[in-house]
Amino acid sequence: MADPVSPRRLELAGVPPAAFALSELGRYPSFAHHPTCGRHDHHLVRPFGVPLCLGCACMYPGIGVALIALFFVSPAHDMATAFWVAMAALGCAVPTFFQPFIQRRWYKIPARFVLGVGFGLVAGAAWIVPNTLWGWVIRVAVVATTVGLGTVALRLRAKRLDDPCKNCPWGAFPVCAHNLPALRRIREQQGPDPFVDALITELEPLAPYPPRLGEAPPVQRPGQFQFHAPPPNP
Numbered sequence: 226m227a228d229p230v231s232p233r234r235l236e237l238a239g240v241p242p243a244a245f246a247l248s249e250l251g252r253y254p255s256f257a258h259h260p261t262c263g264r265h266d267h268h269l270v271r272p273f274g275v276p277l278c279l280g281c282a283c284m285y286p287g288i289g290v291a292l293i294a295l296f297f298v299s300p301a302h303d304m305a306t307a308f309w310v311a312m313a314a315l316g317c318a319v320p321t322f323f324q325p326f327i328q329r330r331w332y333k334i335p336a337r338f339v340l341g342v343g344f345g346l347v348a349g350a351a352w353i354v355p356n357t358l359w360g361w362v363i364r365v366a367v368v369a370t371t372v373g374l375g376t377v378a379l380r381l382r383a384k385r386l387d388d389p390c391k392n393c394p395w396g397a398f399p400v401c402a403h404n405l406p407a408l409r410r411i412r413e414q415q416g417p418d419p420f421v422d423a424l425i426t427e428l429e430p431l432a433p434y435p436p437r438l439g440e441a442p443p444v445q446r447p448g449q450f451q452f453h454a455p456p457p458n459p
Contacts, residue, residue, distance in 0.1 A: 259278060264390070283335075287339060288348075291341070302355055321378050395436045401436075
């Protein structure tokens with residue numbers, strides 16, 4: 226459990242009040258799981274203006290649709306039906322393996338939805354299999370295959386990790402031009418702070434130009450702050 230008086234202790238130790246406010250800048254909005262600037266638009270959907278993680282917002286409805294469909298269809302509980310449902314589930318996973326190479330919303334939205342359908346069908350296949358010894362063997366095999374494919378997909382994704390904050394000319398989240406309004410509020414609420422003041426001064430020229438992936442503002446930051454660590458030595 227967090228110590229409720231620790232902020233006060235840090236303040237007494239000489240940590241400026243603005244440091245606590247700055248630490249909050251790194252929090253993503255609920256269910257967004259990403260920064261919400263324009264450079265991350267391909268990771269987000271915005272129903273009614275609310276930023277949501279594209280992957281979660283599309284995958285979970287797919288799971289629900291598959292489970293509801295299985296409930297109403299009520300397929301036969303036999304090996305043949307379970308086999309074809311499992312094959313359909315595997316087919317639903319195929320688009321996911323291309324997603325790291327196609328970072329576009331028009332592809333990611335249906336790919337994630339279909340992946341969710343696949344997860345729902347996996348659950349359905351495990352439910353349809355008869356409660357026999359071979360049935361339980363097949364259940365374990367289906368779950369193991371799902372876990373294995375998921376591991377492979379995550380490793381592929383890690384190798385081609387898409388980080389729009391990398392080399393971003395607007396700074397690096399959370400101390401970037403996207404959070405400039407929040408930095409201004411911190412300045413107003415906490416009073417003068419050398420670090421916050423310098424950040425605002427550096428990011429202020431970028432304010433008229435919203436961050437966009439694949440673009441750069443027509444002005445450059447003075448470059449006072451090193452927003453990214455230098456690359457490792459080869």
